[in-house]
Amino acid sequence: MKKVAVIESINGIESDLESQVITPDNQVYGSTEELNLIDKNDGYAVPRRQLYYIAFCLDIAAFLAALDATVVSTLLTVIASDFGSLGSMSWLATSYLLSCSALQPIYGKLSDIFGRKILLIGCCIFFALGCGICTINSINVVIFGRFITGIGGSGLTCLSTITLSDLVPPRDRGVYQGYLNIFFGLGTATGGMFGGVISDYLGWKYAFGLQIPIAIFVGIAIYFNLNLPEGSPGLGVRGHIRHKLSKIDFLGSFLLVSSLLIILTVASLAGNTLKLTSKTFAFLCILALVLFSCFIHVEKNTSQPIIPIDLMRIRTVSASALTNWFYTMGVFTYLFYVPVYYNSVMSFSGTKIGTRLIPNFFVTSIGSVGAGYYMKRTGGYRRLVYFAAFLAISGMLNILTITPDISIPRQFLLIVPAGFSYSIILTTTLLALISAVPSKFQAGITSISYTFRATGSTLGVSMASAIFHQVLQSALNREIPSLVNDKALAKEVIEKALESTDYVNEAPEFIKTTLRECYDCACKGALSYALVCILLGVTSSLFMKENSLSKSINRQ
Structure with missing residues (x-):
């Protein structure tokens, strides 16, 4: 009997969530009819030709993010040796991955508030800016540039997938995701080769500089073509910027990003630079656990959670x-x-x-x-x-x-x-x-x-x-x-x-x-x-x- 009760309780949670639609501004509707889009495109959000162009731009965005994640694999020793800083070599790779991994969780909520278009364009700007910073003559500045690039790259990866869900019905969604995965995989596979070839013929700075015009092109293309229909969740919350900022869970975002940065940094350094038996390792693990526990507590008691933790009960x-x-x-x-x-x-x-x-x-x-x-x-x-x-x-x-x-x-x-x-x-x-x-x-x-x-x-x-x-x-x-x-x-x-x-x-x-x-x-x-x-x-x-x-x- 207890087992049946538990099953019914779980099913009840799923039923409740599926019977209500919660808008980004936290209004709850018992029916979805008020939010239905006008279907002019056979179940799609935009005409097919426009969809194909947008999807291609999103594929290029995912390709760029993946390419930049692996482009330094053949450049690490070249860049570090150029500056005479072999000890900083590992940070050239991890700085991008740290910001990329830690910030991905918050892009979903931010795009619900501000809209997919503005977030994607902002990520293109951060990506191009980070690549530009990487061409400056200082190892520490290059590492900082890699971190800034990761802020843009994480958004390009996550938001491309989210935006496709705004455009394509679930029945066809897997096909478009498959093509997105191909471009992402192609970027991952060719990043090292691209970096090596460009470094040999033009210099390592061009491996970053040549990505800037592509990021700008993607941003411009998204600005002119990503026009979602009225009622789409990808449009974000209407209202003044102050109203939108009030919807952001700043404390929850800080706690989540901080805990993830510490966890990922410890994981990257553990056993090598950071000894598993050291007091520093123990302190960082405890600090990350405390911050993440605080994040869970904050998310359960806020009306605007950065991540819908309650959905994990499904x-x-x-x-x-x-x-x-x-x-x-x-x-x-x-x-x-x-x-x-x-x-x-x-x-x-x-x-x-x-x-x-x-x-x-x-x-x-x-x-x-x-x-x-x-x-x-x-x-x-x-x-x-x-x-x-x-x-x-x-x-x-x-x-x-x-x-x-x-x-x-x-x-x-x-x-x-x-x-x-x-x-x-x-x-x-x-x-x-x-x-x-x-x-x-x-x-x-x-x-x-x-x-x-x-x-x-x-x-x-x-x-x-x-x-x-x-x-x-x-x-x-x-x-x-x-x-x-x-x-x-x-x-x-x-x-x-x-x-x-x-x-x-x-x-x-x-x-x-x-x-x-x-x-x-x-x-x-x-x-x-x-x-x-x-x-x-x-x-x-x-x-x-x-x-x-x-x-x-x-x-x-």
Whole structure:
């Protein structure tokens, strides 16, 4: 009886949320008829030609954000060496990711208040400004510029997805999200190559400067073309700027962003710059926990929450968010440590490793768009979730059985099944979230999705890195002293092996095989962690309900 009562209570919460529509200015309507848009475009918000142009601009925006996230991967040593500041090298990468991950949660609510157009244009300005700052001759200024660019990049990623939901009905939403994912993936895949080529021929500053006109073009195109119809949630709250500012939960925003910045910074530095046993690590963890607890308390007692936490009580919302979180942890772990395996155990060059990752890009592109077309044709996604679960588990087991003598075809196809699964999950979880709540909640829900994904990637790789180094150190301490009688030399070998995987190519011949076995063991430890994350993601996905996907933007 208690179990039945709990189920009825949960269903009641979902029913209440779906029977009411809450506008950005906090008015509640018992019926959605007052908010229905005039349907002049077969269920779409704008004419098809205008939609295609806007969608293309949003795709370019997502491409830019992804490109800039990885463009420094080939520029880190070049920029740091140019300024003679190798110690600051890591901050060139993390400064962008920190601001990008920490600010994504608040863009949904801000766009509900001020409107999608003005927020997107503002993000283009921040992005272009940040890229411009990165061309100034100072390492600290470049790091600051990367942080400013991340403010714009996070909005371009999140708001592009939110805006598409204002334009396209849920039944067709997956198709457009699939194309957006392709552009995002293309930006991620080509960022390093773009940075390297531009740096070699023009100088590293042009890698940032050449992005400025593209960001300006996107901003101008959005200004003239993103004209949402009357009644669209993407128009924001009407009224004076003071009225709009009064709708912002400044305290909640501060607490959320501060806690996320601390959590992500600790995750990025833990085990390397920041020792896990240090008092600083303990203090920062406690501070982040206190700030996040205060955020939860504030959000529960405010009429204008920056993130609709109450929506997490809906089973499909919480299940989708956790599915995204755990899958992303696992996927980013194997995307990082399969190349480490190729490099440290199999001694592959960067070019060889890169070519073996190319099939994954094409397969994930097919998976994203294919999932969208499947949902458009069938109106459902549950079978896709089951199919993705099977592919994810079998794909991770396939990755875990990697050996130094695997065949060349298998090297190219090693991560393809798991990558195909992840591309399906990204699209289906987003549609599950959007379809689980009224359209007025879509911005907040999308922010929740991107927050879980962003923190999942950072925390996943950080935890995997800690596991990798711990297993590697244990293996080296166990094996190397038995091969090297000189204790000082053995200690030196262990330290060099821990500092760089390239040492395996420089080490004395008689210990190379042992070093590769130690790296093999460490990579398998990280990949085992990835399997656990995937299993947790699959388990979470089984709790998602299948909601109907409307053929029109007019929906509850």
